[in-house]
Structures are given as structure tokens and as C-alpha cells.
Amino acid sequence: MSISSLELEPLVAIDRLTKRYPAAAAFGKPKAWVNAVNGVSFDIRSGETLGLVGESGCGKSTTGQLLARLLEPTSGSIRFRGRELTTLRGREIRELRKHVQLIFQDPYASLNPRHTIGPILEEPLRVHRIGSRAERRQQARDMLETVGLDRSYADRYPHELSGGQRQRIGIARALMLRPSFVVADEPVSALDVSVQSQILNLLKELQRRFALTTLFVSHDLNVVQYMSDRVAVMYLGTVVELAPAETLFRGAVHPYTRALLSAIPSVGTGERRERIVLRGEVPSPLHPPAGCPFHTRCPQAVAECASVPPDWKPVGPDHYARCLLI
Ligand code: ADP
Ligand code: MG
Secondary structure, three states: OOHHHHHHOEEEEEEEEEEEEEEEEEOOEEEEEEEEEEEEEEEEEOOOEEEEEOOOOOOHHHHHHHHOOOOOOOEEEEEEOOEEOOOOOHHHHHHHOOOEEEEOOOHHHHOOOOOOHHHHHHHHHHHOOOOOHHHHHHHHHHHHHHOOOOHHHHHOOHHHOOHHHHHHHHHHHHHOOOOOEEEEEOOOOOOOHHHHHHHHHHHHHHHHHOOOEEEEEEOOHHHHHHHOOEEEEEEOOEEEEEEEHHHHHHHOOOHHHHHHHHOOOOOOOOOOOOOOOOOOOOOOOOOOOOOOOOOOOOOOOOHHHHOOOOOEEEEEOOEEEEOOOO
16 A cells, blocks of 8 residues: 555544533423534544634534543444444543543643643553553653643642643643544643644644644634644534645635635735624524525525535535535
8 A cells, every 4th residue: 555545544434423412301301402413424534734713612522522432322434444432431441542532622621730731741641551650650741842841840739730731731641542533622722822833833743753643623614724734614513625725715615614714814815814704693503404504594595495414515625514505
């Protein structure tokens, strides 16, 4: 097999992945369901960064957590290196942590405030019984340097670090087990803009160095454009468009993607876009609209959009969208 075909082999493949939450219970039976993720399908190719973008509440984090098996899917399939993940249980899920890791928006929330950084980084190795004490200590200190921090940070407490330094620790901890796949969920959204680019560049460098495949989740289109090889656009629990980043930022076809892009100043080509203002609010995932989920806000919707759910259509090389009008 040639190197290029190896690179194109999907590392992760999800098919009609769905997660619903019981919203209100009456006599122990759920009365209504929140469709957080509603039949999402895509592949993530070995070595690529797939950006997942969309407004708050559209299901990005839920998708990422399903992929890392932090959440139990309601239905659908997740394959990792060809292996079905949805049927994994306890011990097997723990074993999966060696291959799939998450980087969160706010690492502080997940860093034990009573431990110094050294033991925090050593913990995943300890849990998986990797190496001797001395080796774990050494690896944690090496990893600090890898993420651009001095080894002496091993003796500091999380509260002594800045936001950017804490995110470096969050990244370091995610890499301790040498995963091949990382879900980065809004990894720079809590940081000052000046610090964001440092962390994004660090992530890019580490992706190369550790041959990482990444699902990069963000509501920020500029950040997604900078980081992604391909981009999936989510709306109300579904993916509405998927394309190589360059294609998407130059020639998006879905009315929702076009509206999202029109709201940011001149990405890509530098051309001015006409701002498309969407009417109304994102509908509640408790009551997603029939037909196309976007039809209630779509500037181009026709009557049919209210009843016919659009299929996934190829619209160009490696470019897909769900819209009746295409
Ligand atoms: P995003 O990351 O795109 O902002 P999320 O995946 O966090 O979106 O959430 C998608 C939808 O699922 C939202 O409507 C959210 O309120 C709902 N949701 C997320 N987690 C839960 C939960 N544990 N219980 C009920 N609803 C949830
Ligand atoms: Mg989120």
C-alpha cells in the first residue's frame, strides 16, 4: 500500500450516530427527548484534522464525547481502525483511552487543584501501569518540554499557571499515553486572542510530531479555517455540509454555511461578502422542525423544505451538502 493511500484510509468512521437525552419525565417515563446528535455520519482520515463547526448547542461537544466514548450513543455506529466502538464496555473503554484522548476548553476544571503538575501528568501512565515510577516521572518532565514549558513546572500547582500554560498542561496530559486520535473541544475558546495562536501553533506542531488525527471542535470559523484539512458544519444535531477547508471557505453551497461565513469579515479570498442575517432563533432540539432542520430560518426555503428531509448530495470533489435546492 502506498503512503498516500494509507493516509487516506479513515481512522474513524461514524454512521448515523444519534444521542438523545430525556428532557422531562412523567411517572418515570421520558415525556420528551432532546436530540443532541441526530444521525451524524462522517469519516476522519488518518492524519487529518477534521473541523467541526456550528453555533452553540448544535451538538459539537456531544459528537466529540461520543467519539471518545465518554458518552453512550443512543444509536448508530463508531468505527475506530475498523473496530466497532459502540459495543465496548468498561475495561475495553479504559483500554481505548490509550488511543483516543480529549482536550477540553477549560483544562482547569479537570486538573486536580491539590496535585502538582508532575503527578497530574503521570496519572494516565499510572492508571494504565505504564513504566516504573522513575520512568513516569521522566516522561512527564519530557512532555512539559514538548509542550513548551520548563521541566520545573512539574512542581507547580494548577492555580499558579496562566490560562495558556494550563491549556499546555491539558494538551500534555492528553498526549501522555501517545494517542493516535485526539478530540480537541474548543481548546482555545477560553483564552485571550494573543494566546490562542500560540496554542494553535503548538497543536499543529504536535499533530505533526505525534502523527495525530484530530477532530477539532470550535464555534469560531477563523480558528477552524486555520486548523482544518476538512470541515463539517453542524446545525441542530445534523451535519449539513462537509468539504475540504479551502473549498468550504471559498465555495460553500449550503445556505446555513453561507450565512455563517457571511458573518465573519472576509475570510479566505479577502472578498467582502454580503452579510446574510438569519431570521429567528435556532429551534429547540426538543422540537426539531420536520423536513430540513434549517428550513425555518433558511432565506431560500421553498414549501417542500418543510416536509422532505434532504439527502446527502455530492456537490464537487470531496464536497457534500444536505439541501433540496442543490
Ligand atoms: P455544542 O457543543 O455544539 O454547543 P452540545 O453538544 O453541548 O452542543 O449540546 C447539544 C444539545 O444537547 C444542546 O441543546 C444541549 O442543551 C443538549 N445537551 C447536552 N448535554 C445534555 C445533557 N446531559 N442533558 C440534556 N441535554 C443535553
Ligand atoms: Mg460545546
